[in-house]
Amino acid sequence: AQTVTQSQPEMSVQEAETVTLSCTYDTSENNYYLFWYKQPPSRQMILVIRQEAYKQQNATENRFSVNFQKAAKSFSLKISDSQLGDTAMYFCAFMKPPGAGSYQLTFGKGTKLSVIP
Amino acid sequence: NAGVTQTPKFQVLKTGQSMTLQCAQDMNHNSMYWYRQDPGMGLRLIYYSASEGTTDKGEVPNGYNVSRLNKREFSLRLESAAPSQTSVYFCAGRGGPGTDTQYFGPGTRLTVL
Numbered sequence: 001a002q003t004v005t006q007s008q009p010e011m012s013v014q015e016a017e018t019v020t021l022s023c024t025y026d027t028s029e030n031n032y033y034l035f036w037y038k039q040p041p042s043r044q045m046i047l048v049i050r051q052e053a054y055k056q057q058n059a060t061e062n063r064f065s066v067n068f069q070k071a072a073k074s075f076s077l078k079i080s081d082s083q084l085g086d087t088a089m090y091f092c093a094f095m096k097p098p099g100a101g102s103y104q105l106t107f108g109k110g111t112k113l114s115v116i117p
Numbered sequence: 118n119a120g121v122t123q124t125p126k127f128q129v130l131k132t133g134q135s136m137t138l139q140c141a142q143d144m145n146h147n148s149m150y151w152y153r154q155d156p157g158m159g160l161r162l163i164y165y166s167a168s169e170g171t172t173d174k175g176e177v178p179n180g181y182n183v184s185r186l187n188k189r190e191f192s193l194r195l196e197s198a199a200p201s202q203t204s205v206y207f208c209a210g211r212g213g214p215g216t217d218t219q220y221f222g223p224g225t226r227l228t229v230l
Contacts, residue, residue, distance in 0.1 A: 004159070033217045035218070037221075042223075043205065043223065043224045043226075044221070044223055044224070045160075045207060045209075045221035045224075046221075047218060047220070050217070050218060052217075091159050091160070093159075095217055103148060103211055103217055103219070104150075104162055104165065104175065105150075105152075105160070105162065105219060106162075107159030107160045107161070108159050109157060109158055109159050110159055
């Protein structure tokens with residue numbers, strides 16, 4: 001079974017600064033997907049960014065980017081120019097490849113990020 | 118498009134009572150999922166439906182049943198609620214073949230006394 005580990009239960013960052021959230025995972029699969037979801041106080045789960053394991057290029061979405069290290073099984077999220085609206089729980093998630101469990105997600109326990117004015 | 122919707126948003130039950138959590142999507146998702154979220158934990162998969170007419174157990178299925186009523190609707194039933202089922206429940210949908218991203222509903226906060 002896959003496991004996802006987020007080693008930082010809580011983090012804080014000054015507004016406009018950069019912060020990196022860590023995520024490691026354990027799998028024997030070669031092809032898979034990785035995601036970061038954001039959960040603000042509203043409780044809604046919002047997709048931040050996704051990465052396909054067979055792509056070497058790191059995914060980026062505006063101020064959000066990832067550092068995907070496949071050999072190390074590491075998938076960190078970098079938030080640049082942090083904004084107050086980035087305050088939320090962030091969950092790293094692993095998805096099995098197609099045909100091996102119908103795209104099931106395995107989540108880490110989350111990192112609570114606070115952006116300080 | 119409303120996306121993925123869930124009803125109710127909040128519910129309080131007594132131990133032993135039953136209830137059904139409703140989930141509907143208008144995004145033409147083939148697959149639908151039910152997760153629970155407990156304090157200090159990430160989301161854990163209860164049941165999923167890979168396609169209309171099929172359902173399968175996830176990581177924590179005990180105490181729950183599901184029904185994929187049609188392509189749009191996927192319900193979660195607690196036959197005899199227990200305090201251990203106090204949690205926030207999320208429904209999610211995923212698109213057609215080759216589409217890997219799951220989109221989540223707003224969640225239902227359930228308290229079992």
